[in-house]
Structures are given as C-alpha cells and as structure tokens.
Amino acid sequence: xxxxxxxxxxxxxxxxxxxxxxxxxxxxxxxxxxxxxxxxxxxxxxxxxxxxxxxxxxxxxxxxxxxxxxxxxxxxx
Numbered sequence: 001x002x003x004x005x006x007x008x009x010x011x012x013x014x015x016x017x018x019x020x021x022x023x024x025x026x027x028x029x030x031x032x033x034x035x036x037x038x039x040x041x042x043x044x045x046x047x048x049x050x051x052x053x054x055x056x057x058x059x060x061x062x063x064x065x066x067x068x069x070x071x072x073x074x075x076x077x
Contacts, residue, residue: 005048013071018046020064034063 005011021031021042028046032039044050045060052060061068 005051009075009077010051011048012074014046014048016071016074017060017064020066021046024064026064031063035059 005014021028026034027039028042029039032042035041041050045052057071058068061071
C-alpha cells in the first residue's frame with residue numbers, strides 16, 4: 001500500500017487532474033472557488049504537498065465535470 005504523495009501512480013493521478021483542469025480552462029483559483037476551498041488547497045494538491053482523501057477526490061472530479069472512474073483506471077494500471 002502506498003501512502004506517499006511521491007508514489008508514481010499518485011503522481012499520474014494528480015497529473016490527470018491538473019490536465020483536466022487546464023483543459024477546462026480553469027485557473028487554480030477558479031477551481032478552488034468551485035470546491036469552496038482556498039486556491040492554496042488546489043495548489044498544494046497539484047504540487048504534491050497534500051494528499052487527497054477519497055471524498056475530496058470525488059468532489060474534485062465533480063467540480064471538474066470528469067468521471068471518477070477515469071482516475072481509478074489510472075491507479076489500476
């Protein structure tokens with residue numbers, strides 16, 4: 001079981017989330033507003049300074065309008 005924000009699979013998941021944010025044309029600040037969190041929350045996640053809980057991951061996906069299963073496929077590879 002991995003618990004580190006530096007694990008290869010976790011980094012792929014975060015890269016996918018960041019790429020999705022950028023494809024939607026959202027800034028870190030705008031995504032923070034959608035999540036009702038300060039922009040630093042998003043920044044710390046994307047920079048690997050903070051782990052996402054499962055609940056936060058689902059909220060993140062919903063805010064981006066992407067399927068939760070997309071990230072799970074990344075983790076299963």
